Amino acid sequence: MDAFRLTGISDAFAEAIETYRAEFHTGGMRVTHTPDRIPGLDGLEDFESASDWIEYTRSMAGKIGWYLSVREGDNRIIGAIVLRHRLEYDDDDIDFASHIGYSIHPAERNKGYAKAQLGLALLEAKKLGLDSVRIVCRDTNTASRRTILANGGEYVDSIYGEESCMTIERYDIRLS
Template sequence: MSEIKLIKPSIEYAQKIEAYRAEFPAERERVTYDPSRIPGMDYLEKYDNVLDWLQFCENMSDKLTWYMAFRESDSKIVGFIVFRHKLEYDDDDIEFASNLGYSVCPSERGKGYAKEQLQLGLQKAKAFGFDNVRIVCRDTNIGSNKTILANGGVYIDTIHGEESGLNVNRYDLQTDMNIN
């Protein structure tokens, strides 16, 4: 039985979402060069309060779908994942685009939640009609690289961002993989 389930963020979870955001230090590792961006919670950093971000999520529902990785045993948000319906929407540079972006709360890392969350995210992508997705992560993010590989990720290549100065690994994943 799964320890977590993916549910869409809503107003009833506003305080929990804010608590999740507060756990991320400014020096967190990320794919983007924007130090305020929390993977899986795209654009939350642009809003002073969660309610405005939730409205943004609703307004973007035809392009992006956010999910909270919710641990049922204690009702804690342990992660976030965003599904980007088209690669073109993610970034200005299509080479750095990713269908799925995710994060795990710093206090909950190393417990297997990233792997489980990505498995559930692949199921969501499948429900949207995707057979394959693209995921990118920094080459130095060992945990994320392992998570992607553990979910059947096929390494494509490593690319370098001229503007960001970051090296990013690109992977393709099938949405119907049955990983244990």
Template structure:
């Protein structure tokens, strides 16, 4: 699984597929990760514009860094997942956010899509000039940890949040 997929920039062309993705995730009751899928898609064009603006560093909240969002789609344009790539790291992102945040829609998990999504994302971080990509996950999230390790993640010092949650931190060096 996970072979015939590609990353696309958010676009009105994928409206129905994205709304289906968003609805499925919302109805699952799970936390929406990465954070960009929490954006209200009811004004779809406005949501798309905000994502494209963020990539250019426009209209960002104070202290935020530019970020690029991609949607993972299969041949029929079904949106399977979303990745958000931060172009640089603040202290907070260095501790518990990392360069890359990603998620796969609930009905498509355990099929290899997360590993492929992270692999494709690492190509994008390399294009952005990021030589070593920081990817993090909660200690309890074994699936995410495996995905990161499958993509060459090298363990770094854990970060413990104020509530005691342990964040595992991994670096993935770009090859070449």
């Protein structure tokens, strides 16, 4: 695993985000019930351009933070994180809500980035004053399960979504 840093979303990354989006979908992994959704870049699927989405992320400052994991050597985006400051969802969605969503570029998986990236996201959550975070993953996503457990995740339960036809595992991670 090469060194990387977490950085906030900015216009300087618009083209790289578009590339990440295209390459993520070429990787063929459906991780959510919304086919175009990329964990960690929540909402991007609703915008034609990354530039428009970046503007949207600015409007959500103070509620949601987005971060890119950028490799030091080549400035390539290797992953993305969304950090929700509070769980505010419709009653129908609250069971599936999580503070942190993340993804790793398909070509960068199985290199240790996910564990390190989630660890950095947990530090950001602690800076916000959160005592614990809720993280969810599909029951078939063994890589995410391992990543969550490696960062101190405690299994809460599994729930089945009628609309998504997916079983989601819920984990809590204590930050204090």
